[in-house]
Amino acid sequence: PTPTPTGSISCGNPTSTAGGTTNGLIAADTPSSNGTRLFNQGSAFQVSFVTAATSADTVVWSMQDQLGNIKGSGSFAVSSGKRTSVLSCTSSIAGYFAITATLSRGGGTLPQAGTRPTGIATFGILPNLSSTIPAVSYAHQEQHRFGMQGFNDNGPMLAALGISQTIDDRELSAMEPNGANTWTPALSDLDPFYTSGKIMRLIRLDGIPAWASPTGGFQDDTSAPINLTYYQNYMARVGSDSDAIRKAYFPSQQNNYYQVTWEPQWADSTANFVAMYSAVYKGLHSTDPNAVVMGTTNVFPANCPTQCTQGFLATYGPLGIGNYLDGVTTHGYYNAGTYAAHPPEQYDTDPNPANVANALDQQMRSLRAQMQTVKPNMRLWVTELGISYDAGAAYGPSYPPANQLYGQAAVALRAHLIVLGEGAQVTYFFYGADYPVDVGEGSFFDIVDPQGQYGASNVSPKPMALAFAALTRVLDGTQTLGHLNGLPSMVYGYVFQQLNNGPIVTALWTHNNANWPTSSGTYSATYSTSYALTVDSPGTSGQVTVIDMMGNPVSVAYANGVVNLTLTESPIYVVSTNVNAFSGKYTAPVGYAGQ
Structure with missing residues (x-):
């Protein structure tokens, strides 16, 4: 079997002082100067406990990973009254960790904090893969692969998560x-x-203010503006603005990227949709010679006419929209409720071919094929993809349980791997912290507001956040080669290669619907299957590095060119060096032209 990464969290003896702000008998936090509650592997970080014991007592604490494995634990004495006890800790293992703590005599548990339930305080340890994944030299800034919504001006958070781009507003309604x-x-x-x-x-262009709208009020992607000549001239101003910004601040960026519409609910004529794109395209290209105009950014990638990007391209392609697109943007939601209970592979094994088409990998292939008929080899960006808690969930003191958080992280990671592996140059994580609707869709808890709030900055991570941080460190700076051929049913694998002819990274996992209930239940973290991956020439032996979903590497031996792996619902990454060993063993995405 694939070895489990070892490593632990160790903490010194506490320093204790009188006082502190209490919330019940015991509270805990991992304060960080940059507000992320994310720390570098191997660096010291502080864990603060505030107690209000009624008499002398003992704090008993532990730290568990996303699977419930205890990676650190201990106890220390506290005197009665309000006390603040601070431990200095280091971690040799990366990932998400939940602190639990109680008083051995007085009891108590960690209080609910905002959308974070009772019983835990969370933090993350960022992986250090510098000795495993070589540093990449980027010729151009847009070779990076990861964007995010929800932390737009939060530099420390974007850096910690490995994010390279966010969305900036230049809508007519904004300017x-x-x-x-x-x-x-x-x-x-x-x-x-x-x-x-x-x-x-990524420059956002959707949004028509009331004075320019045929509806008489603000509208977002339902109708073309009243005066398309004015709209074209406005876009010329946006183009000159973007060109000046790129030259001043982004010297290694080749192009400016524009997203014209955002989940359009089009109620106007088909002719006006194309006319609006024509006005935007001509206006931007008149002043920005490096404009890349992208759309149509529907909710789903494919397999429906009105809410899917592929369906819009099928409708408007014959009307000439390809003349006004340099690339395609889509959102990556793959069914009407993208929940932990509805993984992207749910329909891959369905006996009905009509249902199979709803699987995310099939939707992405359908979209790529449709793009080729509109204009060959366009770039494809997935500019939003998030996974919420299960249907009917509500924030509360006992929700979410640890298993829901594990399931969400596994599903979200697999969804982003699929869109990259099926030919998206860029994918965007959604969202920063929890907010009142789409319950749980944040990758962080908002630890102030019990229903979450947009733009929350006092946050602590979920497992999903640390899975994203590992993903960016492993796959940023890669090209997609394609999906592995001849995989057994319920096994998924995508092959990537680091830019400049670097090492091969193969992402692998298994998914079995029988262990992943589509209504509330327990998502299996232990279901597994074996898979033999060819990583080298026949007759050779050696070592490859296997990285878990949180960014922890282990060295694994292979023989006769083959490494034997144990796959679970949590993806792993296999780093190998013989590119030729993969020749003929994968299928490249249609129309994917690299980074």
């Missing part, structure tokens, strides 16, 4: 909400966050 010709482009308009040049902009 000219109250009347025509009220915005003149200037570099000073740029959100100061972007002036570091570290985070690239």
Whole structure:
């Protein structure tokens, strides 16, 4: 079997002082100066316990990973009254950790904090894969593969998670909400966050203010603006603005990227949809010679006419929309409720071919094929994909349980691996912290508001956040080669290669619907199957590195060119060096032209 990564969290003796803000008998936190509650592997971090014991007592604490394995534990004495006890800790293992604590005599448990349930305080240890994944030299900034919604101006969080781009507003409704010709482009308009040049902009264009809208009110992607000539001229201003920003702050970025519509609910004529895209395209390209105009950004990738990007391309392709697209953006939701209980592979093994088409890998292949008929070899960005808790879930003191958090992380990671493996150059994580609707869709708990809030900054991570942090460290700076051929049923595998002819990274997992109930239940973290992956030439032996979903590497021996792996519902990454060993063993995504 594939070895389990070893490693633990060790903490010194506490320093204790009188006082502290109590919330019940005991509370815990891992304060960080940058607000992320994420720490580098091997670096010291602090764990603070505040107690209100009625008499002398003992704090008993533990730290568990996303599977419930205890990776650190201990106890220490506290005197009565309000006390703050601080441990200095280090971790030799990466991932998500939940602290639990109680008083051995007085009892008590960690209080609910915002959307985080009773009983836990959470933090993350960021993986260090520098000795496993070679550093990549990027010729251009857009070779990076990961964006995010929800932490737009939070530099420390984006850096910790490995994010390279976010969405910036240049909608008519944002720049000219109250009347025509009220915005003149200037570099000073740029959100100061972007002036570091570290985070690239995807420029958002949807949104029509009331004064420009045929509906008489603000509308977002239902109708074309009243005056398309004005709209084209406005887009020319956006183009000159973007061109100046790129030259000033993004010297290694080749192009500017624009998203024209956002989950359009089109009620206007088909002719006006194409006319609107024509106006946007001509306006942008008149002033930005490096514009990449992208759409149509529907909710689902494929397999429906009105809510799917593939369906829109099928409708508007014959009407000439390909003349006004340089690339395609889509959202990556693969059914009407993208929950932990509804994984992206749910329909892959369905006996009905009509249902199989709803699986995310099949939707992505359908979208890529449709794109080829519109304009060959366009780039494809998935600019939103999130996984919420199960249907009917509500934030509360006893929800979510640990198993829901594990299931969410596994499903979200697999969904993003599928869209990258099926030919998206870029994928966007959604969302930052929990918010009041789409319960649990944040990758972090909002530890202030019990229903969550948009833009929350006092947060602590879920397992999903650390799975994302590992994913970016493993797959940023890669090209997609394609999906492995000849896989057994319920086994999934995608092959990537690091830029500049670097090592091969193969992402692998298994999924079995029988162990993943579609209504509330327990998602199996132990279901497994064996798979033999060819990593080298016949007759050779050696070692490959296997990285778990949280970014922990182990060395695994192979013989006769083959490594024997144990696959679970949690993806692993296999790093190997013989590119030729994979020749003929994968199928490249249609129309994928690299990074």
